[in-house]
Structures are given as structure tokens and as C-alpha cells.
Amino acid sequence: MDAMSGHSATSTEETLDPSDWADVQVLSHRIVDDAVAYLRDVRQRPVWQEMPGDVRDFFTASLPQSPTPLADIYGDVVDKVMPYPMGNIHPRFWSWYMGSCNFTGALGDFLAAIQGSNLGGGNHAAALMDGQVVDWCKQMMGMPASASGTLVSGGSMANIIGLTVARNTKAGIDVREHGVAAIEKPLRFYGSDQIHSCHRKGMEALGLGNRALRRIASDASLRIDIQALRAAIAEDRAAGFKPACIIGNAGTVNTGAIDDLQALAKLAHEEDMWFHLDGCIGALIAIAPENAHRVAGIEWADSIALDPHKWLHAPFEAGCALVRDASAHRKTFAVTPEYLESTPRGLASGQWLHDYGLQTSRGFKALKVWMALREHGVEKFGRLIDQNIAQGHYLASLIEAEPALELAAPTSINIVCFRYRAEGLDGERSKALNTEIMLRLQEEGIAAISDTTVQGRHCLRVAINNHRTRREDLDLLVAETVRLGNEIAAL
Numbered sequence: 001m002d003a004m005s006g007h008s009a010t011s012t013e014e015t016l017d018p019s020d021w022a023d024v025q026v027l028s029h030r031i032v033d034d035a036v037a038y039l040r041d042v043r044q045r046p047v048w049q050e051m052p053g054d055v056r057d058f059f060t061a062s063l064p065q066s067p068t069p070l071a072d073i074y075g076d077v078v079d080k081v082m083p084y085p086m087g088n089i090h091p092r093f094w095s096w097y098m099g100s101c102n103f104t105g106a107l108g109d110f111l112a113a114i115q116g117s118n119l120g121g122g123n124h125a126a127a128l129m130d131g132q133v134v135d136w137c138k139q140m141m142g143m144p145a146s147a148s149g150t151l152v153s154g155g156s157m158a159n160i161i162g163l164t165v166a167r168n169t170k171a172g173i174d175v176r177e178h179g180v181a182a183i184e185k186p187l188r189f190y191g192s193d194q195i196h197s198c199h200r201k202g203m204e205a206l207g208l209g210n211r212a213l214r215r216i217a218s219d220a221s222l223r224i225d226i227q228a229l230r231a232a233i234a235e236d237r238a239a240g241f242k243p244a245c246i247i248g249n250a251g252t253v254n255t256g257a258i259d260d261l262q263a264l265a266k267l268a269h270e271e272d273m274w275f276h277l278d279g280c281i282g283a284l285i286a287i288a289p290e291n292a293h294r295v296a297g298i299e300w301a302d303s304i305a306l307d308p309h310k311w312l313h314a315p316f317e318a319g320c321a322l323v324r325d326a327s328a329h330r331k332t333f334a335v336t337p338e339y340l341e342s343t344p345r346g347l348a349s350g351q352w353l354h355d356y357g358l359q360t361s362r363g364f365k366a367l368k369v370w371m372a373l374r375e376h377g378v379e380k381f382g383r384l385i386d387q388n389i390a391q392g393h394y395l396a397s398l399i400e401a402e403p404a405l406e407l408a409a410p411t412s413i414n415i416v417c418f419r420y421r422a423e424g425l426d427g428e429r430s431k432a433l434n435t436e437i438m439l440r441l442q443e444e445g446i447a448a449i450s451d452t453t454v455q456g457r458h459c460l461r462v463a464i465n466n467h468r469t470r471r472e473d474l475d476l477l478v479a480e481t482v483r484l485g486n487e488i489a490a491l
């Protein structure tokens with residue numbers, strides 16, 4: 001048999017490829033048609049629905065030993081999976097904080113899987129594109145061309161990358177060789193009391209411990225109190241700690257508050273500390289013409305975590321870590337084992353992308369981001385961010401005009417905290433009533449919102465990171481919240 005012909009009628013060797021490509025082609029066309037209709041009609045379906053018992057039971061079936069026709073398997077996906085999504089592609093999904101995906105991005109994920117490259121690195125087109133998307137992220141943030149970066153699973157990983165480079169750069173010893181126990185003065189990191197929980201996980205994973213992350217009080221607008229931060233740094237220094245890193249928030253998860261980034265950058269510089277920016281929510285505001293001023297100072301950060309699966313609406317997952325000092329970044333992660341040495345030509349020439357993070361094998365995340373950015377252009381993504389922020393302020397104005405509701409925190413960007421207000425209810429009963437409103441909004445398939453506690457008081461929370469939301473959806477939310485609140489309060 002010819003080595004390149006790839007087929008021999010007498011072969012008994014197996015493969016995962018279909019025996020009949022024509023069959024798979026017909027089924028695949030149907031899947032694409034269904035997928036287009038699924039997205040086109042998303043507004044007609046409930047945001048979310050509870051799964052019946054038979055659907056739950058279906059997912060307890062044990063490991064398949066023998067084959068099932070692909071068409072039957074797809075039938076199960078249609079019946080048991082597609083009707084029960086988290087709901088974040090729906091125009092009235094505003095829970096927690098996530099993007100709403102896009103069809104082009106889905107095609108990108110499909111083609112990335114078909115092409116199949118491993119983005120650990122090497123000399124191939126996907127690796128070049130991975131670097132190009134990182135470069136585009138640098139441009140969006142106003143970072144210099146000499147900065148480096150890496151695409152990761154999401155914001156949590158991107159933050160951990162930034163914090164790791166910060167730790168290694170400021171430790172004063174070779175942490176990679178000697179470990180954190182050899183650090184002379186214990187390192188201290190600082191962020192506001194609104195900081196995302198991934199930083200705690202990061203501090204724990206870095207061996208520094210949760211207590212090495214000092215939470216500084218936030219002010220009435222939920223921004224870090226700079227005077228309190230300055231005092232904490234001085235106090236720690238006097239007590240023998242080494243203040244190493246300030247973590248700024250460009251958009252806190254509770255209320256969307258944006259710290260005074262210029263003041264933080266300046267303070268970090270004066271104190272010889274690393275300035276890391278958690279921009280998972282708001283770093284991309286830098287591309288939004290009407291609101292970019294809110295994140296002025298972002299370009300001064302030593303490292304930035306941003307999240308293309310939030311305001312660029314990439315299908316999960318796609319996060320990005322950027323580091324101003326490329327050599328500090330590389331020095332933190334690069335290792336060259338004998339089986340991954342570069343060659344002057346061929347497949348192993350070119351960059352090893354795994355030298356910029358913890359993973360060795362890496363998915364081809366760049367394609368979905370690259371295709372959507374090219375299709376729409378970055379200006380449209382900027383306008384969509386402005387649109388969501390305008391919608392956030394629109395919703396806040398509806399709530400202010402509605403006597404049954406009250407705002408629970410200042411609205412800075414696209415996150416609105418509010419509650420149904422019932423006369424004479426104490427904190428516990430107000431929480432129970434508002435939680436019941438939130439659950440019924442979800443269970444009736446009207447809207448998905450979440451809740452939180454701000455300045456000690458429970459509230460409902462709407463985060464509009466959604467390119468499908470229209471103002472009429474927010475009108476409906478307010479009307480339905482009041483209806484449900486009145487119904488429940490009357491019981």
C-alpha cells in the first residue's frame with residue numbers, strides 16, 4: 001500500500017472515523033440547521049427550566065460498552081440537553097457575570113476541533129493566530145507591543161497567572177527553586193473587600209495563604225479606600241511584612257465599581273509594588289468610546305486579567321492574561337525539558353506557548369475570538385459594551401421611578417443592585433421575599449437574575465453582559481418583579 005493513500009481494503013485495523021462519510025455529512029448538515037434555528041428562536045423559549053426526573057435519570061446511565069448510532073445520540077442531545085441550558089444565551093439572562101456567546105464563535109470552536117491543533121506551541125498557523133489574538137488584546141488595553149500574554153481558560157486562571165508573576169518578581173529570592181518557605185519577609189497582597197473569590201484561591205495555590213491577601217475597606221461607592229490602603233501598607237511594612245502587590249478592580253463582581261486605577265498605579269509605583277488589574281468585567285470598557293474614560297490608568301498595570309468569554313461573548317472558555325514585562329512573565333513559567341527542545345526548522349521551531357502559563361497542552365481558543373473580531377470589528381464590540389452600560393443606567397432609572405423597588409447600591413456600569421421594598425420587613429424577611437421573587441422569575445422562565453449582599457444587606461442583582469438584551473426586556477423585568485413581589489407579599 002502507498003504510504004500516503006491511507007486506505008487498504010484488507011486492513012483490519014480500526015479507526016474512529018466513520019465508515020461512511022456521506023452519512024455523517026447528512027447528519028452534520030441537519031445539526032447545523034438545528035443549531036441556527038436554536039439561536040434564531042432563543043427569545044421564544046424560557047430563559048431556564050427545571051429538568052424533569054427522566055432527564056436527571058438519563059445522566060446516570062453507566063459507561064457505554066458497545067456502539068450506538070450517531071443519529072440516535074444526537075436525538076438524545078436534542079431531547080435531554082438542548083432544552084435545559086444554563087440560559088446565558090437568552091436575552092433575559094443577567095445572573096452572576098458571563099457573556100452570551102455568538103454563532104461565529106461556535107463555528108470557530110467547531111473548526112478549531114476539526115483542525116485539532118494543540119496550542120502548547122510549535123510552528124503552525126494556529127500558534128501564530130494564538131499570538132495574534134494576544135497582540136490584539138494588548139492593543140485593546142493600550143499595553144506596549146513588548147508586553148506578553150497568554151490565552152487561558154478564563155478570568156480566574158488569568159488572575160492566577162498575574163499573581164504568580166507578581167509573587168516571583170517581588171519575592172526577593174528564586175521562588176521557583178527554593179519555594180515560598182525561603183522568602184525572607186512574608187509577602188502581602190492588597191485588594192478591596194469587594195475582590196473576586198478567585199484571588200483567594202490564587203493566594204492559596206501560590207502557597208502564600210488567604211491571610212496574605214489583605215482586604216481593604218471600600219468606600220460608599222464600593223471602590224477601594226486609597227487612604228486606608230496606604231495606611232495598611234505602612235503598617236505591614238513596619239511590622240516586618242513585604243508589601244508586594246496591589247490588585248485593582250476594573251468592575252467589581254457585586255456592583256461593577258471601578259477602583260481609582262490611576263491612584264493605585266501611582267501608589268504601587270511609589271511603594272515599589274506590582275500592580276495587577278482584575279479586569280475580568282471591565283478591562284474591555286477600554287474599547288467602548290463613551291465609557292473608556294472610566295478605566296483610565298489600565299494601561300499602567302503590570303499585569304491584567306481580562307475575559308473574552310464575558311464582553312467579547314466568546315463561547316466558553318476564553319480568558320487572557322497580559323504582562324507588561326515579557327521576560328518576567330517567561331521567567332515565571334518557562335521550563336524546557338529534553339523532550340520539548342526547539343529545532344531550527346520544522347514543527348518544533350517557533351514559540352513554545354506553554355512557557356507562559358501552567359498548562360502544557362492548550363486548546364485552540366484563539367479561533368473563535370479571532371473570527372468574531374474580524375467579522376464585526378472591534379468598534380462594534382465597543383459599542384455593544386456602551387449599549388449594556390446604557391441599559392444598566394436605564395434599568396436603574398426604571399427602579400428609581402418605581403415606588404415598590406429601591407436601588408441597593410450605586411450603578412456604575414452594567415450591574416444593578418436593587419430590592420423589592422415591603423413596609424416593615426426586617427432584613428431576614430426582606431431577604432426571604434426577594435429570594436422568592438428571584439426564584440419565581442427563574443422558574444417561570446421570565447428572567448435569570450442573581451442575588452448578593454452589599455454593605456451588609458441582601459439585594460437582587462442584574463448584570464447586563466448580553467448583546468441580545470433590549471430595553472423592553474428590562475421593562476418586563478421591572479413589571480414582573482413588582483407583580484411577583486406584590487403577590488408574595490400578599491400571602
Ligand SMILES: *Cc1c(COP(=O)(O)O)cnc(C)c1O
Nearest residue numbers: 097154155156196198253280281
Ligand atoms: C468573572 C470574574 C472572575 C473570574 O473569571 P472566570 O472567567 O469566571 O474564571 C474574576 N474576577 C472578576 C471581577 C470576575 O467578574
